[in-house]
Amino acid sequence: MTPTATETAAETATGTATGTAAAPHTSAIIATDRLSFTYAAGTRPALDDINLQVAAGDFVGIIGPSGAGKSTLAAALSGVIPHYWKGSFYGAVRVDGRDSCEQSLTDISRTVATVFQDIEAQMVAAIVEDEVLFGLENFGVPKADIPGRVTDALDLVGIADLRRRTISSLSGGQRQKVALAAALALRPRVLLLDEPTSELDPASSVQIFETLQRLNREQGITVIVIEQKIMLLCAYARTLGVMDGGRLVHHGPVRTVLEHIEDLETRGVNAPRVTTFTHALRRAVGAGLPLTVTVDETESALRRAFSGAANDTTHNTQGERDVYAPL
């Protein structure tokens, strides 16, 4: 399938993204330029004038209510739109500096490994090991490297013991891990995941995000995660995008986006409970208390506030990442 149109929409409204400017970023590994998309059977745009720049090495979380266009955005970033899904496509998506319309899905997949939302449907093999092997064989990874790549990928997501199991015998959560392992084995520059923890228990969800964070920090893999669990995104992502009605309504560093907590709540996106708590406390006692994201961070902030050291805001940096512990 070919794109229906690739011209830039002339009259679409400017996005209201919080942090990032609309102009393409030179170091962006993925960038959208006034991206709009309406499904062939749709009447209103699923994506509406999206300007998103993902810097190489960033860890980006995308959140939003159901029907906000998150999965459509994932499809556009991965090249499925415009190469597979029909509709009216305006604007541009640039993957590693090249327009996605000018690259095949295979070309894009050399840069971006995608884990789609429908895990069952994307499995192509019957055995876990074969599922991980599939991409490695296709991309012509040297045979000597393949066993190590498979083992590493399975170890990273904690399913080394499932290597010989049939996929049909796995739980939904285990299948999600298999899909993630298959993507990780390709060692992509960008990892794009559409709700990778939707069927996982809290402990496994944390394990997946810990893995993603490690890959992001140690190997410099750019991670883009579409996720409904705001606590996880806030604890692990550096940049947060909020979608609503097909638009990217907020985009920027996590804490900058969370400053719009009241607007987020009206859009059906709840901030982490500790953030809601510190926000309420800040309104009640004044602006001295920083907006916090994690439990440990909140505890420290409160101790400082009540011991008269509330003005010390050095802890409120992106460098800190405390343990994810839902309240």
Add this chain to the structure above:
Amino acid sequence: MAGLLDYTDGSSVLHRLNPLTKLVLAFAVCVAAFVTGNLWYLAALLAFSLGLGFVGGIGRVALRLLWTLVRVCAFLFVLQLLFIRAGTPIWLFVTDVGVATAARVSLRLMDATMPLVLLLSVTQASDLSGALVKVARLPYRYAFTLMTALRFIPVFTGEMAHIIQAQTARGVPFDTKNPLRRVSLILPLCVPLLVSSVGRIDQAAISAEARGFYLRRRDSGYKDYPFAVRDGVALLVAAALIAAAVLVR
């Protein structure tokens, strides 16, 4: 519980045979069944297929499959008795030719179905496609199509079973003893199942392409499928089955 065509893991001699050898063996039984008209030999072929199941450690699967086929073939058997009028009547409308032909058709159907299903149950679809590409030089996209078809058969039968369970839980009498009523209840479910199946296949195609499907070359497969002595023995057995069928027909 493993369904029809679900792979059953194991280390039996059947599991270790080259996938192409298994395919040849299965087709040899089919060919033998259609070459011969000898009822005893057809029954022996059925026993051979059942034996394959036990050798492969899937005896229960083989028996379950046989029971399913027996029920289907019983229906066919009766139809044949009803419609074949040639020969000498031996009881009411039943003729001797009718009985022989009905038995032959039923046994052939079972002989043609059993070995292929059983051997696919001890062969991973990816190994089968890998061997077809590397050894039989089949283009990868055709082998992948075959692999995908085999992989999705149990997925769709499982999905149908889930739909039926859900409908039964909501009071639809799928547990009725009347087969015609049951069929009339199942038929309307085929359309949504077909629609969801097409969507799922489409997603699988996207997923495959997003993982470099079109870059695949014949030699990029990780596994090799060499022929061993046991494969030679199995191929000799296959040849012997066809030769014997020719001799006793």
